[in-house]
Every structure is written in structure tokens, then in C-alpha cells.
Amino acid sequence: MNCFVLRIRGATGSDEFPGIISFVGEDASGSFGIRANCARLMTSLVFGLARFRSADKHWSYLALPGALLYFNDNILTLSTRRYLIDDDYMRVSRSLQQQLLAEEEKLRSMKESLQQMEEEVLKHLWEIGRKGAI
Secondary structure, three states, rough: OEEEEEEEEEOOOEEEEEEEEEEEEEEEOOOOEEEEEOOEEEEEEEEEEEEEEEEEOOOOOOOEEEHHHHEEOOEEEEEEEOEEEEOOOHHHHHHHHHHHHHHHHHHHHHHHHHHHHHHHHHHHHHHHHHHHHH
């Protein structure tokens, strides 16, 4: 059976899985699959779930906040900030949802903070302009 190696590189660690027979992911154009001896490929995966199948027909699920995918010489490399791997689709799906909600809350908080900073800067500039006009 034709197999390839899957290497996942994150900011805090990495994993390597030999004996992979297929990978299914999604980029901006939609879902796609990779098998051994595929042509060279590079793309950017979107936030979501991917999956890969080992030679023993076992599927594993991979939650990613996006990743750079590179396939060459039967080595599939995924470079991402972080990732979650689980054999249970529901468990990894829940983890991904929790991660997404947490990121949305951080983004909302950051936008709120930036808005407050902007208001303070504008207020300060207005005060400087008022004092300069006197």
C-alpha cells in the first residue's frame, strides 16, 4: 500500500505520523484530498477540521486555526500556530468550537480596547487643538 508521512508543526510542538494513506482538508477553494505520490502541492488551509487515515484504516481528526500545507516527495507538512488531534470527531469538534468562541471573545475585547484608545487619543488631540487656538 502506498503511504506518506504527515508532519504537523505548531508553535509549541510537533508530531509526525508515518504510514498515512489519505488526508482530507479544506482551503479557500473547498475540500480536497491527498494520497501518496501526489504531485507537489502548497496551499493554505482554512480554520476548521481536517482528517487523515492511517494504513490500518483508522481516521484521526485535526482541528486547526488555519495552516500552511506543503506536500512533496511523499511528505505532507502542515505548519500552524496550534492544533488538536483526536480520534473522536465529536470531542475534537467541541474543542474547536470552544477555541473559536474564545478567539472571538479575545477579538471583541481587543476591538473594544482599541476603540477606547482611539477615543482617548482624539480627545487629547482636541484638547491640544483647543489650547493652541487660545
